[in-house]
Amino acid sequence: MSDSHVQAPSLAKLLTHHSEKWRGFDRDVLPLPVAEMDYPIAEPIRAVLQEMVAQSDLGYLGSVPELAAGFAHFAAERWSWSVDTSQVKVASDVGVAVVEVLRVITQPGDKILINSPVYQNFYNWINETRLEKIDVPFTRSAIEGELNNPWQLDLDAVEEIYASGLRVHLLCSPHNPLGRVYSKDELVRIAQMAKRYNVLVVSDEIHAPLTFAEQQFFPFLAVSETAREVGITVTAASKGWNIAGLKCAIIVSQGDEMKAKLDQLPAAVHFRASILGAFASATAFAEGGTWLDTVMKELDHNRFLVRDLLREKLPMVRYHIPQNSYLAWLDLTALNLGENPSATLLEKGRVAFNAGHTYGAQSSQYVRLNFATSPEILNEAVLRIASTV
Numbered sequence: 001m002s003d004s005h006v007q008a009p010s011l012a013k014l015l016t017h018h019s020e021k022w023r024g025f026d027r028d029v030l031p032l033p034v035a036e037m038d039y040p041i042a043e044p045i046r047a048v049l050q051e052m053v054a055q056s057d058l059g060y061l062g063s064v065p066e067l068a069a070g071f072a073h074f075a076a077e078r079w080s081w082s083v084d085t086s087q088v089k090v091a092s093d094v095g096v097a098v099v100e101v102l103r104v105i106t107q108p109g110d111k112i113l114i115n116s117p118v119y120q121n122f123y124n125w126i127n128e129t130r131l132e133k134i135d136v137p138f139t140r141s142a143i144e145g146e147l148n149n150p151w152q153l154d155l156d157a158v159e160e161i162y163a164s165g166l167r168v169h170l171l172c173s174p175h176n177p178l179g180r181v182y183s184k185d186e187l188v189r190i191a192q193m194a195k196r197y198n199v200l201v202v203s204d205e206i207h208a209p210l211t212f213a214e215q216q217f218f219p220f221l222a223v224s225e226t227a228r229e230v231g232i233t234v235t236a237a238s239k240g241w242n243i244a245g246l247k248c249a250i251i252v253s254q255g256d257e258m259k260a261k262l263d264q265l266p267a268a269v270h271f272r273a274s275i276l277g278a279f280a281s282a283t284a285f286a287e288g289g290t291w292l293d294t295v296m297k298e299l300d301h302n303r304f305l306v307r308d309l310l311r312e313k314l315p316m317v318r319y320h321i322p323q324n325s326y327l328a329w330l331d332l333t334a335l336n337l338g339e340n341p342s343a344t345l346l347e348k349g350r351v352a353f354n355a356g357h358t359y360g361a362q363s364s365q366y367v368r369l370n371f372a373t374s375p376e377i378l379n380e381a382v383l384r385i386a387s388t389v
């Protein structure tokens with residue numbers, strides 16, 4: 001298969017996969033949670049992995065300048081961002097990277113801001129680092145245009161929290177599960193407020209490569225000098241190129257003071273990443289563009305397919321077209337599926353989604369559907385919801 005054409009394998013093949021998505025449920029359950037894609041990986045990544053395995057080149061990770069160089073190449077090409085590669089550090093995954101960064105820049109008990117509904121592990125990372133969570137939730141605007149993301153963040157409310165003695169704002173940019181891409185103006189304002197109130201911004205940009213063509217993604221560290229003073233970006237090739245199991249992420253700063261802070265990270269943060277992950281990620285950023293563009297076409301098709309299937313079979317489900325990534329955030333309130341719709345759908349419909357309440361208490365009637373799969377599986381998933389109602 002070439003990188004100009006990707007197709008998810010049959011359900012029977014997918015059921016032989018070893019990942020959590022495919023092992024986490026009974027065999028009769030159609031699984032659409034867990035943010036990984038069902039598509040075959042990019043050819044250059046397959047080649048580097050095959051070569052390293054063939055050479056038994058599976059030792060500890062040492063120096064890997066190819067990774068920072070690859071990321072800088074991708075960032076320049078896609079986001080016109082010129083990255084200082086001397087400020088790119090390696091970690092084993094985004095979760096570990098955020099936790100290790102928080103350990104360096106906070107003290108237990110410090111206040112950290114999130115914006116719910118948000119990627120469920122944000123809550124775990126905050127518990128792990130014993131920080132005090134503050135939440136300024138997104139609100140859903142009544143105006144829902146086709147490609148307009150309806151979710152709004154009240155930056156005046158965010159400023160009030162900044163002013164009340166906040167240490168860190170953990171930003172999910174682009175936002176999972178809302179599929180929302182921050183505007184440059186929003187990020188510039190966040191950076192200005194952070195500087196004014198002495199807040200640090202940790203921007204989780206793992207979904208950024210998966211931004212749809214009509215939308216522009218702005219890396220936080222590229223929006224202003226002020227952002228470079230207050231910000232740290234944590235990102236990876238793992239989401240964009242579907243290699244999460246290989247365990248590699250990067251931590252990026254672009255200011256001298258921030259670099260000095262991050263130099264306090266234990267050296268082991270680098271060595272705990274996997275050698276396969278580091279070289280696969282370097283290859284993804286440097287040579288994975290064709291595959292990524294092909295996958296984005298599939299995802300683009302699928303984000304509208306989800307809309308069409310719902311319109312046809314379940315018109316009372318609320319869905320907005322995501323601007324980024326492959327996660328559909330479905331409001332199932334009108335289906336009356338009880339306190340935990342995802343549990344009802346699993347039990348009665350034999351179809352699995354991520355439960356809305358894990359992203360924020362106000363989202364209990366939502367589920368997150370992963371549409372990085374085949375149209376057949378999506379069709380079957382919607383049929384299974386419809387059969388439950």
Ligand SMILES: Cc1ncc(COP(=O)(O)O)c(C=O)c1O
Nearest residue numbers: 035093094095119176204206244
């Ligand atoms: C926003 C966000 N951050 C981090 C992760 C996980 O990254 P990692 O596996 O590198 O810890 C995910 C996975 O879905 C995610 O959506």
